[in-house]
Amino acid sequence: AQKVTQAQTEISVVEKEDVTLDCVYETRDTTYYLFWYKQPPSGELVFLIRRNSFDEQNEISGRYSWNFQKSTSSFNFTITASQVVDSAVYFCALSDDYGNNRLAFGKGNQVVVIP
Amino acid sequence: DTGVSQNPRHKITKRGQNVTFRCDPISEHNRLYWYRQTLGQGPEFLTYFQNEAQLEKSRLLSDRFSAERPKGSFSTLEIQRTEQGDSAMYLCASSFLAASTVGTQYFGPGTRLLVL
Numbered sequence: 386a387q388k389v390t391q392a393q394t395e396i397s398v399v400e401k402e403d404v405t406l407d408c409v410y411e412t413r414d415t416t417y418y419l420f421w422y423k424q425p426p427s428g429e430l431v432f433l434i435r436r437n438s439f440d441e442q443n444e445i446s447g448r449y450s451w452n453f454q455k456s457t458s459s460f461n462f463t464i465t466a467s468q469v470v471d472s473a474v475y476f477c478a479l480s481d482d483y484g485n486n487r488l489a490f491g492k493g494n495q496v497v498v499i500p
Numbered sequence: 501d502t503g504v505s506q507n508p509r510h511k512i513t514k515r516g517q518n519v520t521f522r523c524d525p526i527s528e529h530n531r532l533y534w535y536r537q538t539l540g541q542g543p544e545f546l547t548y549f550q551n552e553a554q555l556e557k558s559r560l561l562s563d564r565f566s567a568e569r570p571k572g573s574f575s576t577l578e579i580q581r582t583e584q585g586d587s588a589m590y591l592c593a594s595s596f597l598a599a600s601t602v603g604t605q606y607f608g609p610g611t612r613l614l615v616l
Contacts (some may be wrong), residue, residue: 389542418602428589430543430607477540485556486595486602487533490542 387412387479391491398467401498405463407495408477414438416482419453419460424493425473432477436460438482467498502526504608506592512614513582520578521611525594532575533605534567535591536560543591549575550597582615589613 388411398404410419421433434446436453443452448468450493452461474495478488510585513519525532530551535543541544546565547557551572561567564582569575589610595603 404608420604422607428592428612429609430593432604432606435604478542479600480605482602485545485548486531486597486605487545487548487556488535488593488605489544490544492540492542 387414387417387489389477389479389489391477391494393494394492395495395497397497399497400469401466403463404467404471404473404496404498405461406477406496408460408462408491410458410460410477410479412479412481414481418480418482418486420478420480420488421449421451421460421462422476422478422490423473424476430476434462442489443486448461464496467496469498469500472496472498502594504594506575506590506608506611508611509609510612510614512616514616515584516581518578518580519582519613520576521578521590521613523575523592523594523608524579525574525592526596526606528605529594529596529602529606530572531595531597531605532569533593533595534575534577537589537591537610538587546577579613582613584615587613587615593608 390409416440423431474493479491533548534546537543549569593605593607595605
């Protein structure tokens with residue numbers, strides 16, 4: 386069974402600070418996909434990034450960056466120079482490469498950016 | 501390019517009543533998913549369709565729940581004889597499944613259900 390763990394529940398940062406969210410996953414699949422979604426107070430889940438299991442290259446996209454380490458089953462996400470608009474719940478999710486591709490979500494990290 | 505839409509956005513009902521939610525996916529997407537999210541938790545998978553075929557249902561989907569996707573376009577999720585435990589946000593997502601790639605799921609705004 387697939388499982389995603391996000392240990393931190395609420396994280397508060399002062400505006401312009403960086404914030405890193407931890408995600409640890411479990412899967413028996415050799416090929417899988419990892420995602421980060423953002424859920425602002427309005428409730429809609431917004432897709433942020435996606436990474437497949439056979440590409441461990443870490444990337445930066447604007448103020449977002451991620452650190453994928455297969456050896457430790459971790460997929461951490463960093464927001465650089467946080468802004469008030471970044472205040473939201475962030476979910477890490479895992480999908481297999483075949484069949485239903487359903488997403489298994491963690492419990493989420495509530496990020497509060499203080500102006 | 502419009503995103504996934506869901507109606508209604510909010511629904512308040514009395515226990516025992518039936519409710520129906522609608523989801524309109526992104527037009528070219530052939531897969532459609534339903535998830536349920538309760539307060540403080542991540543979304544949980546309920547069911548999914550590939551075109552008009554419902555291919556899997558979670559154990560969370562009791563006999564009171566039924567979903568359809570006629571003609572492979574919009575989908576409806578009906579809950580019969582609602583219970584207070586059904587109170588949650590119901591999220592719809594769609595994706596495009598091609599031969600060689602897993603599509604990213606894009607979510608709608610959700611329907612928030614409150615059963616009194």
